[in-house]
């Protein structure tokens with residue numbers, strides 16, 4: 001608790017506090033604007049990587065949910081035999097391991113399924129529409145090949161249609177994409193740490209005269225470290241705030257397409273997920289803080 | 305305040321100073337003289353730990369410099385005001401910010417030193433120049449600003465390296481007058497100069513000892529030359 005208070009006091013000290021401490025390090029043109037730019041660009045990229053991870057995660061979840069349960073048996077049989085064959089098929093399905101339930105769909109349900117293609121006025125009674133049995137699988141699922149053979153032998157008009165099974169590789173792909181997004185986020189922040197370290201080191205060596213003067217008038221290393229850390233932390237915070245806001249606006253105004261259809265256009269944040277990218281600037285500032293601190297302490301270790 | 309015993313220093317090859325024994329007592333006034341390149345600045349740097357002795361011991365404010373950490377050295381420098389030969393300002397800050405910088409870096413509330421700052425600016429007659437950048441100051445103004453910065457924390461010891469180096473005779477006399485005044489207030493003063501006229505000028509006003517660097521060693525004499 002006490003440690004937390006000290007850390008908080010330090011953070012406040014760093015961000016508010018006396019202006020003049022900030023002026024000790026001269027406004028060194030390109031290294032500090034480089035830091036802002038890098039932080040901004042990296043924040044922008046990481047927000048996209050985050051959106052990608054979240055979107056592909058959602059997609060993988062949805063697809064695997066759909067995969068988990070349904071398939072259908074379609075029975076096309078000459079008139080008069082359809083009902084009989086459906087009955088046999090149902091009996092087979094009920095005793096097949098891996099199937100939790102099987103149910104003949106009503107004409108009304110079938111009409112609704114076909115409505116997108118033929119309109120809802122379709123006179124079903126007069127058409128040779130196949131009967132449909134909806135199968136709910138349990139978590140294991142049935143032995144598809146065995147079931148197909150058995151149905152072929154006993155119900156000549158039956159076709160097992162495991163229509164969602166083709167999506168299984170896509171679920172794997174979506175999970176991989178999510179992993180890729182997460183790895184990208186880590187790499188982005190590591191690169192940012194590396195670049196800020198380089199920028200801080202170059203600023204430290206560009207300002208060796210300033211550091212020398214500060215030491216001559218009695219500045220401790222901690223004071224000098226703080227002056228540089230402040231500069232870079234604030235730069236990174238500002239840059240990454242811009243980058244993050246820009247990326248969030250960009251994502252907000254991406255054209256909306258149903259997520260089921262095209263997963264790249266489903267890129268975006270849903271609900272409370274909008275809070276996540278807001279942590280990016282703070283993470284960037286924290287990284288700048290640590291990277292500059294290490295670089296400065298390392299540089300200042302030498303004799304005065 | 306500062307004591308050197310058998311102290312020596314070399315930058316690598318040849319020795320600059322060897323077997324230096326001297327004690328700069330509290331309230332004393334010393335001139336440090338010798339031809340250009342003889343080691344005056346080097347001697348002063350040993351006194352404020354910009355350099356560490358290659359031989360012997362240097363004790364500052366009662367402490368052996370070899371046993372000092374970087375933070376210890378920083379603390380010593382807050383109690384020793386140094387007027388550097390080349391002033392050593394932060395070029396992007398105004399005169400006022402530069403003069404107040406020792407107060408700033410030592411973590412004091414700068415407002416506590418504003419009274420002192422105002423008096424110092426009056427004393428060195430720079431009140432109307434406080435917003436100027438170092439590059440905009442004349443040689444004399446720079447030297448006086450450097451003196452003011454050395455004094456902002458009211459140090460006990462003042463080390464001035466060629467404080468009259470870049471100024472005309474009248475200004476040199478004026479700066480010398482300021483240093484003598486400080487010594488009369490009880491401060492320990494060391495002035496490095498190659499200007500013999502300046503030392504003669506001071507002789508009548510202050511009981512100063514003269515330290516002369518010759519052939520790498522430090523000779524101590526009285527006020528007479």
Ligand SMILES: Nc1ncnc2c1ncn2[C@@H]1O[C@H](COP(=O)(O)OP(=O)(O)O)[C@@H](O)[C@H]1O
Nearest residue numbers: 315316320338339340341342343344345346347
């Ligand atoms: N950083 C350095 N490296 C090597 N030699 C130096 C260095 N600084 C000064 N010297 C040499 O040390 C000698 C003494 O220099 P210095 O103490 O500045 O003399 P002064 O102040 O009396 O003019 C000179 O010969 C100078 O060339």
Ligand SMILES: [Mg+2]
Nearest residue numbers: 344345389465
């Ligand atoms: Mg010199």
